Structure formats: C-alpha cells, structure tokens
Amino acid sequence: MWKEHYSKIKKEKHPPAYTLRKALDFIASQDNITEKTAIDLGCGNGVDTFALLENGFSVFAIDSNPNSLLHLQQNLASEHSKLLKFNNVSFENLEKLPLAYLVNASFSLPFCHSNQFDKLWLNIIECIPPGGIFCGHFFGPQDSWNSNSDMTFHNIQDVKNLFDKFEILYFNEISKKGKTLSGKEKFWHVFHIVAKKKHLQKQ
Template sequence: MTPTFDWDAYYAAMAGREPRKNLLAALEHWGERQPGEAVDLGAGDGLESRELASRGWRVTAIDGDSGLRARLDGVEGVTPERRDFAHISELPASDLVFAGFSLPFCPPSHFDALWGAIRTCLRPGGLLAVEFFGVRDKWAGTPGMTFHTHNDVERMLWGLETLLLDEDEREGRSFDGPKHWHVFHVIARCPESDAPR
C-alpha cells in the first residue's frame, strides 16, 4: 500500500516554484521541433502540464489526486485524468513522457507494468524525463514506494539513447524537514527506428 502523504500541504509549501529543471532540460533537447503529445505522470499541482501547454504541447495530465481536475480546469491543451499508478498498464502514444519525482510512489508490485507502459507509449524520437529514488534515499524501505540502484536504472534505459543520467546524493530538505536525498535524474530518447513496441 502506498504511504499517505499530505499532498495539499506539499502543494501549498511549493507554491510559486519554477517548473522542474528536468522538464526544461528535456525541452531543450526537443529543440525547434513541433510540439506533440505529452504525458505528465503524477501531474500534482499541474505546473508542468501548464508549462507544456503554454509551449503548444497537448498534454494528458495523470494523477491519483481527486483535486487534479479542479487545478487544471479550463487549461487549454490539457486533459486531466485521475488514475492511480497501480492501475496503469497503458498510456497514450506520446512524444514526451515527464514524471517529476512521482515514479517512486508507484508500489514495487506494479512498477514493472507502469514502466512497461511508459516505454511502450514513447514514439520514435520521443523523450523521457523522469526521476527515480535511489536505495540510499532517506525514504528507502518505505512500504508502497519503489527505489533503485544505478544498475537498475541503466537496465531500465536499455535500448534508449541516454541524454542525462545524473546520480544526485546529498543532504537537503523536503517540504517537511531535513532529508538525505538519493535521486537519479534521467532524460532519454527513443531511437527514431527500432523503437520499443
């Protein structure tokens, strides 16, 4: 069972933040190509979905939080969907899949199905911008969350062109206090041919 977090308190604490750096870096890799279809997994407060839509992307924003639809109500180009990660086995065909610090909240028993859906939905030339929590993260071992080693991450990226694999381990803060972070920031591209299907 996924642990209970006070997401409303988190969104309040994060009010006024900038879009995630990993998303902005992925958009730099996208370059001048025409915006396409994007999936924002764990869309949360909706900031990244709004950022993508403002740049011309058509976004499917997915989150298990019942407040997602209200937060994205009326945002042109964004389709909010309330879906729990534990029940995702298929995603719409996408040119960009973004998951900012959300994938670790998928229970281990469902992670492979979710990752398979992510890999399968990515179109040739499409980009993946995600974060994984490492096994030395303070929250490692929390029931209902998934953590990875460096080798795990490399294995999951097999067949993709890895544009960024940054292992970040440091003392810092979460919204509720001090935290030891162990995070993998990843950007990868699906090859133009021989895309996983």
C-alpha cells in the same frame, strides 16, 4: 501530506523540473517534430503541466489525487483548456497510455508500488514512439524513504537497464541532505534523467 504540498506550492513560485527544462531545450533544437503531445505522470500541482502547455504541447495529465485536477482548473489559462486532458487514477490502476512524443515523470515514479512498477514501465516504453523523449526521476537505495514498502527504489544499474532502448541525453545522480517541499529534513538519493527512444535497427 499532499494538501500541505499544494498549499506550499501555491505560496511559492516554483519553476518546472530541471529535467523537463532540459528536455524542452532539446526539443526546441529539433525541427522535425510534427505532433507535440505529452503525458505528465503524477502531475501534482501542475507546474510541469503548465510549462508543457505554454510550450505548445497538448497534455494528458495523470494524478491519483483529485485535488490535482482542482488546482489545474483554477490555474489553467483559457487558451489551453482544449489542450489538457486529466485522469484521476493511481499508477497501479493505470490502463494503457496513449502514444505521446514526451513522457514527463517528475519525482513521481518512485511512488508506484514495487509490485506494479514493471507493468507501469512497460506501459511507458510502449507509449513513446522512436525518437520520443522521457524525462523524470528515480529514487536510489540510499534515499531516506527507502523503508517505505509502498514505493520503488532503483540502484544505478537498475536505472541503466530500464533505458536499454533509449539514448541517454542527460543523467545526474544526486545524493545529499535536504528538505521536502513541506520543509521536513530528509536524505535525497535521486537519479535525474532525460532520454530519447532509439529507432529500431533494421536487420
């Protein structure tokens, strides 16, 4: 499946995820960001990783597929080589994440096994400092892949509960018939989110 996905991406020029573009627009409007660090969870073909690099971020890219690193290396601009680190690891085996101003997870978190999702999410929350940004996607219960027991699905209340420590900057729920990048028909039920971590309230 992923080999087909990469070859499809290579033939077509895809823009970065809309949620990442929204996050980058928000970040561009801020003037107090001193350290542009990002984690790209499930970086895949690297479209979002390259967008982050081009916007001046140092990026820690993570993907369980070793083909992902090969794709990044083949397409990486020489001036960005020192700004990119890569870890070939599954979400289920991911150790503690380094602090990062931005965590991007474009269509990747649902592929974490449901038994391990809470641990992964806690890891994500802890690595984002107050004022930092999360952008990404969650699959809803109506998604046609919902019978896959190796994946994680959330209803709208579940998603909102995940972001109790965040201010929601962008939220869009989409339910529609469509195709995967490899051209297969499916029903998409997806929550698109950009959120900013709240500062702790002083007692």
